[in-house]
Amino acid sequence: MINIQSVSHSIQGQTILSDISLSLPKGKLSALIGPNGAGKSTLLSLIARLHALQHGVITVDGLDVSKTPSRTLARKLAILSQSNTLASRLTVRDLVSFGRFPHHNGRPGAEDKNKVDEAIAALGLGEIAHRFLDEISGGQRQKAFVAMAYAQDTDYLLLDEPLNNLDMKSARALMQTLHELSEQSGKTIVVVLHEINYAALYADWIVGLRDGKLIANGPTHDILTSETIETIFDFEAEIHQIGDQKLVMHYR
Amino acid sequence: MTKGWLIAIALLLTGIVASLFVGAIDLDMNSFSRSGEGLNLLVVSRIPRTLAVLLTGASLAVAGVIMQMIVANRFVEPMTAGAGSTAALGVLLISFLLPGASIFIKMACACVTSLLGTMVFLAMVRRLPPHQPLLVPLVGIAYGGVVSALVTFIAFQADLLQYLETWFLGEFSGILQGRYELLWLAGVLMLLAYVIADQFAILGLGQSVSVNLGLNYHQIVRLGLVIVSLISAVTVVTVGIIPFVGLVVPNIVSRWLGDNLRRTLPVTAMMGGGLVLLSDLVGRLVRHPFEIPAATIFGVLGALLFLWLLYFPPKSKGVACLRDKERAR
Ligand SMILES: Nc1ncnc2c1ncn2[C@@H]1O[C@H](COP(=O)(O)OP(=O)(O)O)[C@@H](O)[C@H]1O
Ligand SMILES: [Mg+2]
Numbered sequence: 001m002i003n004i005q006s007v008s009h010s011i012q013g014q015t016i017l018s019d020i021s022l023s024l025p026k027g028k029l030s031a032l033i034g035p036n037g038a039g040k041s042t043l044l045s046l047i048a049r050l051h052a053l054q055h056g057v058i059t060v061d062g063l064d065v066s067k068t069p070s071r072t073l074a075r076k077l078a079i080l081s082q083s084n085t086l087a088s089r090l091t092v093r094d095l096v097s098f099g100r101f102p103h104h105n106g107r108p109g110a111e112d113k114n115k116v117d118e119a120i121a122a123l124g125l126g127e128i129a130h131r132f133l134d135e136i137s138g139g140q141r142q143k144a145f146v147a148m149a150y151a152q153d154t155d156y157l158l159l160d161e162p163l164n165n166l167d168m169k170s171a172r173a174l175m176q177t178l179h180e181l182s183e184q185s186g187k188t189i190v191v192v193l194h195e196i197n198y199a200a201l202y203a204d205w206i207v208g209l210r211d212g213k214l215i216a217n218g219p220t221h222d223i224l225t226s227e228t229i230e231t232i233f234d235f236e237a238e239i240h241q242i243g244d245q246k247l248v249m250h251y252r
Numbered sequence: 253m254t255k256g257w258l259i260a261i262a263l264l265l266t267g268i269v270a271s272l273f274v275g276a277i278d279l280d281m282n283s284f285s286r287s288g289e290g291l292n293l294l295v296v297s298r299i300p301r302t303l304a305v306l307l308t309g310a311s312l313a314v315a316g317v318i319m320q321m322i323v324a325n326r327f328v329e330p331m332t333a334g335a336g337s338t339a340a341l342g343v344l345l346i347s348f349l350l351p352g353a354s355i356f357i358k359m360a361c362a363c364v365t366s367l368l369g370t371m372v373f374l375a376m377v378r379r380l381p382p383h384q385p386l387l388v389p390l391v392g393i394a395y396g397g398v399v400s401a402l403v404t405f406i407a408f409q410a411d412l413l414q415y416l417e418t419w420f421l422g423e424f425s426g427i428l429q430g431r432y433e434l435l436w437l438a439g440v441l442m443l444l445a446y447v448i449a450d451q452f453a454i455l456g457l458g459q460s461v462s463v464n465l466g467l468n469y470h471q472i473v474r475l476g477l478v479i480v481s482l483i484s485a486v487t488v489v490t491v492g493i494i495p496f497v498g499l500v501v502p503n504i505v506s507r508w509l510g511d512n513l514r515r516t517l518p519v520t521a522m523m524g525g526g527l528v529l530l531s532d533l534v535g536r537l538v539r540h541p542f543e544i545p546a547a548t549i550f551g552v553l554g555a556l557l558f559l560w561l562l563y564f565p566p567k568s569k570g571v572a573c574l575r576d577k578e579r580a581r
Binding site for chain 2: 071
């Protein structure tokens with residue numbers, strides 16, 4: 001379980017997150033939604049101790065992220081950040097292999113190699129594993145970064161807009177992979193999504209932010225109402241029901 | 253890969269042999285039979301000189317990559333970004349304040365000022381907008397220039413101008429047994445860098461990725477700064493500033509093999525040593541029996557290599573193609 005208690009954050013006097021308290025269920029896939037600038041990335045990077053926590057407490061599986069040694073957390077939780085620009089030149093395989101660093105500290109063993117192979121296969125990168133990251137497409141690069149987080153093989157996986165630049169088929173495949181990881185391997189996954197219907201179809205839980213405030217927090221089925229969508233995004237969206245599946249008609 | 257290695261090692265060995273036998277005094281088989289005077293020349297001068305060249309070139313190239321990983325920018329190197337000139341400032345200050353100081357005290361002083369100088373550079377770079385990568389080398393060049401000007405001014409005031417060249421223009425003609433051994437420290441620092449090569453490679457991926465992978469980001473940055481400034485100080489005190497090694501060599505290796513330092517650092521070190529050795533040899537041969545400083549030759553060689561790199565980048569898929577072929581078999 002990820003437990004967030006009265007977390008507030010401000011940068012240069014500007015409030016980014018105000019008094020957020022919520023729990024994300026263990027072993028489930030949670031979607032974090034909200035307009036641009038709502039504070040989704042900030043919340044995710046606070047959970048992953050990428051920024052120092054200013055107010056409040058965050059625990060992951062009972063470990064206080066501001067007190068637990070970083071090395072320990074790196075074996076418990078992995079994050080894919082939103083912007084990944086690289087000054088160094090690495091092959092896809094090199095990058096994915098770095099995901100194993102918290103486990104082997106520079107001396108990779110057979111198990112590390114297997115995990116890297118598994119991550120490369122899971123993201124469908126086998127054909128381009130030996131190519132340099134600056135010589136492949138943006139979507140392929142995005143998959144390589146996801147594969148690095150996958151290879152880190154942690155119980156908790158935070159992904160900030162992992163579907164960026166992915167084509168329809170790859171996006172669908174990634175959501176299926178994430179769903180399997182939570183369903184079959186019991187991993188706790190938190191994904192920032194912009195296409196709400198991916199949340200509708202794959203997420204067990206939805207958290208909605210707007211202007212740094214917590215607007216919605218609950219099981220997917222309960223959150224997908226036109227009123228809640230409107231308070232989060234500020235427009236009217238029809239909710240359709242196909243079988244027992246809700247879909248949000250937000251395209252026009 | 254193995255074939256490339258064999259060629260590289262063969263070239264390097266040829267260079268080493270040439271370096272042992274080229275110089276103002278002829279060294280041939282006759283001189284060995286005559287009263288061991290040839291052997292003496294080898295031990296006192298040629299071997300120390302060759303070792304000094306190799307250690308300097310290799311460690312400057314390694315220091316270059318580490319600095320590039322720390323600032324996550326390909327276009328900086330310690331010698332032009334202030335580490336070299338602040339080291340020279342340290343030696344100058346101590347020569348002025350304590351004229352009879354031993355080489356160790358000079359070294360220690362250069363290390364301290366070089367470390368401070370590199371920290372100042374890093375602090376300046378951290379305040380630059382992240383999406384303007386070319387500002388980093390510009391700031392480095394300006395900063396290095398200001399420190400060099402300061403050094404020149406102090407030297408002028410203290411009537412020490414004649415020493416400036418020995419720090420600013422790196423060359424190996426004065427290297428004798430007993431006057432280069434400090435450079436082994438640079439060799440040790442290189443090994444240390446290799447031991448934690450993975451962590452330096454991860455630094456290059458940025459702070460977020462480093463923290464995510466459990467690295468103690470600030471500690472590794474500090475360690476890198478110490479390695480970079482000590483290598484700079486040691487080389488400036490013993491042979492003087494040799495610019496561009498730390499820029500050209502890591503960039504060639506990166507284009508060609510990438511930045512997985514665990515794999516590439518040995519190549520970087522070898523190429524750094526080899527190219528500085530070539531520069532030193534050329535400098536000894538062009539106006540034989542007079543010498544042109546290795547730094548001057550490397551300036552030309554480095555500029556040519558860099559232009560070649562810009563306009564005719566080596567096929568980066570060299571490794572990739574090779575593997576494709578292997579797979580096809
Ligand atoms: N480094 C920063 N300096 C100043 N403001 C920032 C910084 N990073 C984010 N912000 C502000 O914080 C708010 C939330 O940002 P973010 O968490 O990235 O939003 P989201 O991921 O939901 O789009 C935005 O208003 C943004 O302008
Ligand atoms: Mg964001």
